[in-house]
Amino acid sequence: MKILVIGPSWVGDMVMSQCLYKLLKQRYPEAQLDVLAPNWCSALLSRMPEVDNALTMPIGHGSMQLSLRYKIGKELAGIYDWAIIQPNSFKSAFIPLFAGIKKRTAWKGESRYFIINDLRSNRDNFPLMIERYGALAFDKKDMVNNKALPKIPYPSLTVNETQRQQAINKLQLSLDKKILGLCPGAEFGPAKRWPDSYYAQVAQERIEAGWQVWIFGGEKDQQVGELIRSQISENLQSQCINLAGKTSLSEAVDLLSLPQVVVSNDSGLMHIAATHNRPLVAIYGSSSPKYTPPLCDHVQSLYTDIECRPCFKKQCKFGHIKCLTEILPMRVISSIKLLMAEK
Structure with missing residues (x-):
């Protein structure tokens, strides 16, 4: 057939x-x-x-x-x-x-x-x-x-280790420190994007703990990646690497297999990270994990219970995006620590 x-x-x-x-x-x-x-x-x-x-x-x-x-x-x-x-x-x-x-x-x-x-x-x-x-x-x-339905098998994209090493060399990346992967973009729209200032606070906390941060995304996410870096203490910015717009999708697939933890909006990169079974903090604004959850074993899905969500809209019709702003950075940091304890 x-x-x-x-x-x-x-x-x-x-x-x-x-x-x-x-x-x-x-x-x-x-x-x-x-x-x-x-x-x-x-x-x-x-x-x-x-x-x-x-x-x-x-x-x-x-x-x-x-x-x-x-x-x-x-x-x-x-x-x-x-x-x-x-x-x-x-x-x-x-x-x-x-x-x-x-x-x-x-x-x-x-x-x-x-x-x-x-x-x-x-x-x-x-x-x-x-x-x-x-x-x-x-x-x-x-x-x-x-x-x-029988048990549905989770997605599991294969990693090309040769191409992954080539990407590491090309981008001059180091594996000497633990990696926090950030995926701050969302092609769908702003109602899925956690604030860049919140991402910066999470990045700062992990760098102070001895980690490094890799920011993933396409060309459209390059600006938000730089916004995140600019809000980190100047002496620590060298440990935050903005890869947005610098990798192909294939390279991103390979490199997302490396972080110890990934923090992501509900986006395509979130689902890619999940295929590698990376410990994952998934942040939901207008969408819902009851429809498109991360498909991996070690995950913390964060969302608010405000009355208007999930609305599945690209933009907040009220203009406040409380579904995102009320998920505070400390909540994400606590989730990272919990996931690391699980591992």
Whole structure:
């Protein structure tokens, strides 16, 4: 059997999608499993042994380009027996349709009834995202609720030790001191971003304890990384290294396997750190660990119980982001110490 998965377009979602791929390989070990996803996803898909081929989706997130979808579909015609569409959008289901793939499985979304012929509509019975992904690996009749699912295997991205050492050399990093990894960005929006001044206080405390701090993120996070460094005592700033914008996603995957503890917003990098089973402090603002929790053994998920959360909004409609500001630095520092005691 040959299976085509239309993969998600966000880092965290792509990491969590490995749960589906693992379940598919458990059920059909001889099957060919290919994933069609944006080009940047190859950095993650190449670290998933379950994926046989990563196919590049040349159409950007949010773009229809129906004629190009038709062309891609025709190029894939006659190859696959089963398609699983992870995104909920109408347009994401067209390529398997145009490819003539007989079985097309997906959750109900954007009225795509005539495109999907194995439509799942009981999404609310599967509260976790990984449960929703995992349920698509099984027959519809068997997936009444999440209790029908077997144990879902956690994502576990492989580490390329050669490339990791090359990144260490290139960035002139040292492993002489314990490492606190910080992931202060969140592509989703500001309602997921813990204040930079709070991150700085946590970094200062760990550096004073004899640690070093590595700040992870993309180019958009470079500025917040510098803001964090600038708020640390000047004589200690050399022990806080801003890697944001200086690493590829593949390098970040490797380097996030090294910190003794990672502190992160609810973001794609949080999920990457979790795949290495790093002790993790996960900070939730507008989102909730009841939907996308960190999937690792040693974790402290921090959030507030204010009335308006979780709202799942990109920006706070009240302008106060109390869901984040009321998580004080001392609470994160205490969580780090607790995680270190566990280890």
